[in-house]
Amino acid sequence: MLIRETTTEDWPAIWPFFHEIVAAGDTYTYPVTLGEREGRDLWLQQPPHRSVVAVDDTGTVVGTAKMNANHLGNGSHIAGASYMVDPAHAGRGVGRALCTYSIDWARAAGFRAIQFNAVVETNVHAIKLYESLGFEILGTLPEGFRHPTEGFVGLHIMHLRL
Structure with missing residues (x-):
């Protein structure tokens, strides 16, 4: 797997899974009706x-x-950082590779820490990944996220000191 800087020519490949993930409404605080231009x-x-x-x-x-x-x-x-993995390629280490890449980027850029502002507490796979890389849950905003099937659930603030 190669991780490289995005170009505008990559957007047509990103948009289908970006749209699918956002429209599902279960992991991002973006509006589920987010349009392609706004998403880009x-x-x-x-x-x-x-x-x-x-x-x-x-x-x-x-x-x-x-x-x-x-x-x-x-x-x-x-x-700060955010990640999206095409669901058709989930479970293959893509998320871990992207997260590791962002940690290395943040260190090289001179940041002192990485903070995730809104990790939905039902997103257990992401939380497990982040914790395995050293992130800690600093706190949880109770009922901070309206999950489409679980109702109101918490939003974790997660932190990694660099």
């Missing part, structure tokens, strides 16, 4: 931030990540 504008980061794709041996985009400063000004030393 949210996801494709401009330097010094970064968006990347994971590409398999056939050249297929199997996942993507975005990395950025989590806060502005005097909080800009904390990174």
Whole structure:
């Protein structure tokens, strides 16, 4: 698997699974009706931030990540990141590779920590992955997320000191 910086030509490969994941409404706080242009504008980061794709041996985009400063000004030393793996390629280590890549990026860019602002507590696979890489749950916003089948569930704030 190759992880490389995203180009605008990658968006048509990202959009189908990005749209599927957002429309499901069970892991992201984005509006489930998010349009393609708005999704592209949210996801494709401009330097010094970064968006990347994971590409398999056939050249297929199997996942993507975005990395950025989590806060502005005097909080800009904390990174943030988000990940999406094409459900057709789940369970193959794509998410782990993207997360590891973002940790390395944040360290190299001089960030002191990575903070995830809103990890849905029912997203147990992501939480298990993040914890295996050293992230800790700092707190949970009770009923901070309206899950489409589970009702109101918590949103974890997760943190990794670099």
